């Protein structure tokens with residue numbers, strides 16, 4: 254049976270969103286279905302209801318986007334970052350009247366199903382709207398933080414790992430030329446996946462992630478200085494430190510730029526230590542520390558082949574689920590294959606974590622990547638100060 258489906262992207266953008274849109278349109282067109290691209294997440298339904306756009310404006314043809322002129326026909330969408338539909342980070346319609354209009358907008362389009370591409374925050378909101386409006390929802394996980402539970406991979410994460418890894422490569426040479434220690438602050442919200450993956454791949458000497466270093470303390474800073482001093486005594490005069498933005502300051506509070514805060518603390522502590530009588534710290538007298546915040550660069554960049562492939566497989570699965578009329582599902586990557594998980598299981602877990610203020614899918618503190626980093630001699634913080642169990646019932650990922 255021919256179907257009329259919608260697709261929207263919600264929450265922070267990331268590389269690979271357009272690759273999903275393109276693959277959804279391609280798979281749906283093969284079946285003779287119609288696809289409508291909802292602009293700016295659920296705000297698009299509001300615009301429809303308010304008459305600011307009409308359904309014909311939203312219809313996506315062929316692979317979703319065409320260039321004009323002699324380049325017409327080039328299937329370019331999967332190479333572009335961002336989202337041609339736009340995205341929305343503040344999408345929570347706390348006003349019931351707005352929620353009602355969004356639901357009405359959905360009904361006006363007469364959709365058989367909706368594919369929502371989102372992270373933990375936006376999927377939580379869309380799930381509630383879908384429940385109220387009785388939408389036939391299929392969700393696809395995306396985020397550079399890789400913190401959507403029940404899936405080992407989310408769209409955008411691998412490209413962000415490549416971006417950070419490449420930045421670490423570039424920073425290595427300037428650090429080496431000036432015998433400097435460079436602190437690199439990496440995104441990830443409350444999760445350390447991005448910092449851990451890129452830190453190992455990019456050759457970091459020290460990696461600090463919230464799962465292992467919830468907050469900075471003076472013992473940690475002393476140990477970092479000791480590690481840098483050891484490197485310098487061995488002839489390696491530069492060092493790279495990767496810190497995830499989720500690590501907190503000495504008071505356990507969030508800093509605007511935790512990388513700057515750490516760099517300043519290392520500078521102060523190293524000057525103090527080299528005045529001590531301990532020979533292991535003598536080489537710190539000339540230590541210069543700088544910090545770099547990679548920021549939103551991590552959210553853009555050409556989607557990697559991995560993310561494009563993941564986008565294609567996730568889109569195919571979403572279309573299959575709609576064809577089977579199996580709704581209320583999150584498309585997931587588990588044990589090397591694409592599967593789906595009921596949102597009735599996923600969303601309560603996310604809501605519980607949001608209430609507790611913990612990450613819905615943190616790094617596994619005893620996982621293979623943490624062990625690998627330690628085996629490589631990467632300093633991951635003070636093991637004894639690690640919080641062994643964040644909160645009961647919180648799943649952690651293998652990495």
Ligand code: F6P
Pocket residue numbers: 265342372396397398440441442498552
């Ligand atoms: O969730 C993706 C993410 O990029 C986080 O890593 C980061 O903390 C946050 O979004 C930044 O959000 P904004 O773009 O609203 O500043």
